[in-house]
Amino acid sequence: RVENAEALYEALKQYVFINKETFIYRATLEGRVDVEIREELTEEDALKIKELNLPGVSLKRQRWRYYPGGPLAARTVGFVGFEGKVAGEEPVGRYGLESYYEDILHRKSEKLSVNFFAELFTNLGNLISEDPEKKEGDIVTTIEPTVARLLQNELLKANEVWRSELTGGIIINPKTGEIYAIDAVPTFNPNARGTSTLDHFTNPLVSARYELGSIIKALTMAVGLDSKAVSANTTYYDAGFLEIDTETIRNYDGRGRGTVSMQEVLNQSLNTGVAFVVKTMGQERFLEYFHKLKLGSETGIDLIGEIHGDLENLNTTRSIEYVTASYGQGIALTPIATVRALSALGNGGRLVTPHIVKSIEYEDGTKKEIMFPEGDQVWSEETSEEISRMLVTVVDDALRGGKVKLPEHSIAAKTGTAQMASQSGGYYSDRYLHSFFGYFPAYDPEFLVFLYTVNPQGVSYSSETLTEPFMNITKFLINYYNIPPDR
Structure with a gap:
């Protein structure tokens, strides 16, 4: 007592x-x-x-799972939790891989491995486990520990420098859907999570929706190219604003550029330009492509808590909704579904299934490959090549004045800056989300890197906040994987 x-x-x-x-x-x-x-x-x-020797205090020895990587990829790994369990019952996987693969990873208390996830952060990323028939084996993940640590470090730096609420990222193979790293900060340490809050455990890359801004212009332009509505050299007159229905949309700076090409629309991220694309191709065709891209659907990634995107604003004939959607406003998308769609820009036009586990290898030598379905062809290989060429020009000529281009490796990329929606309706005037994606080598990509940061302080555009972390990651991956020059 x-x-x-x-x-x-x-x-x-x-x-x-x-x-x-x-x-x-x-x-x-x-x-x-x-x-x-x-x-x-x-x-x-x-x-x-x-x-x-305190009266009324006793200690009970308990086996629990230790995570050698600590906070590394913690939102992806999840943890085994005893919270709320009746005495004597088994712990369960909570969040991340621990929860999604609970049936495979679950161990009886007497067999609970202290170093259960040790191999995730060494060598190839094997996770000691059992199949439902209790045949022990390894789950082989696509996570690459060195790459995961690099991503987390870059996210932490960006989040601190810009005093953001949250910064996240994904590094994926756009041709296969294999995810090498997926993370968001602030994060938590699964070995000492007592001071963490619930929002640290969930994975916003799959379980949160955002209006992602101008990175969606790359998808809109690809749709315009594939539907033959425009080509890279198609021109229109940019007055700097456009009257639609009873509303006015403007370029980010309010300025008009006169007669400009579709290439310049991407180079200068012109809202009026992608509005021209939608008007030229028609709303029905635009909506058809966005549904083909499955931006409003779940991807099927093997992580717990995935939600679908919200394209509800396109269930209308109002032109303004389609125009704003063309530059990433008014549609709320999950980062993972967006990354799946962006991957189609560089991989020849196919949808892939993002995934983290690729196989289970059993001790008796048998191996079970995890098969993830390949999605539809959403546009032609020719469209993929042309939009990639346009996005390479964005990097070579426009991104920070062309100063970040690599002389021997082509990079296709686009930035995005979006006002954040208010829960009470409308948009905040002082809260923004910055996004950035790029893939390389541009015409046969091995990597697509997606980054975003929520409400950065004292800065206006994502070219300022996310170019440096993107280029740091890109240069590292080129060197680490010895990617040969392509130009």
């Missing part, structure tokens, strides 16, 4: 992750013999508590 709960709290407060009021409430509950106030203590902390 606890005689002095306040004194007990003072003695234990450095070892528990609950506030004083909650501690005292639990410690003084009537009718309870044992009340758990902390689990997953380190051996060192357990010894210190034992030495205190």
Whole structure:
């Protein structure tokens, strides 16, 4: 029995992750013999508590899963949780791979591996596991630890420099759908998650929707090319604004450029230009392509909590909704569904299924390949080549004045800046989301890198916030994988 709960709290407060009021409430509950106030203590902390010899306090040895990578890819891995479990019952996987593959990864308490995910952060990324018939084996992931650490470091730097609310990213093979890294910061340490909040555990790359802004112009332009509505050299007159229905849309700076080509629409990210594409091809055709891209659907990625995008604003004949959607406003998309669609720009026009686990290898030598369905052909290989050529020109000539182009490797990329929608309707005047994607080598891509940051401070455009982390990642991947020059 606890005689002095306040004194007990003072003695234990450095070892528990609950506030004083909650501690005292639990410690003084009537009718309870044992009340758990902390689990997953380190051996060192357990010894210190034992030495205190506090009345009413007992320690119970418990097997739990240790994650050698700590916060590395934590939102992807998830964790095994005992929270809310009845004494004697088995722990379960919570979030990420732990939850999605719970039936395979689940171990009885006496077999629970302390280093269960150790191999995820060494060598090829094998996860010790069992199949439903209790035949032990390895789950082989597509996550590359060195690449995952690089991505997380770049996200952390960008998030800190720009004082953003959240910064996330995905590195994927656009031809196969294999994900080498997927992360968002702030994150958590699965070995010490007591101070983390629920939003640290979920994965916003699959479970949150955003209006992603001008990176969607690349998809709109590809749709225009494939439908033969425009070519790279098609021109229109840009007055800087456009009256549609009863509303006016403007370029980001309000300026008109006169007669410009579709290439310049991408180079200068002109809202009026993609509006011209939609008007030329027609709303029905535009909507047909966006449905083919499955931007409003789940991708089938093997992570828990995936949601679908929201194209509800396109269930109308109002022209303004289609025009704003053409530059990424008014449609709310998940990053993972957006990445699937963007992958089709460089891979010849095919939809792929993003995934993290590729096979299960059993100890008896048998191997089970995880087969993920290949999606439809959404546009032609010729369209893929032409839009890639246009996006290479964006990098070579326009992105930071062409100063970031690589002389021996072609990169296709596009930036995006979007006002953030207010829950009460309309848009904030001072809150923005920045996005950036690029793939390389542009005409036979091995990697697509997608980045975004939420509400960065003191900066206007994603070319300022995300170009540097994108180029750091790109240069590293080219060197790490020894990607040969393509020009």
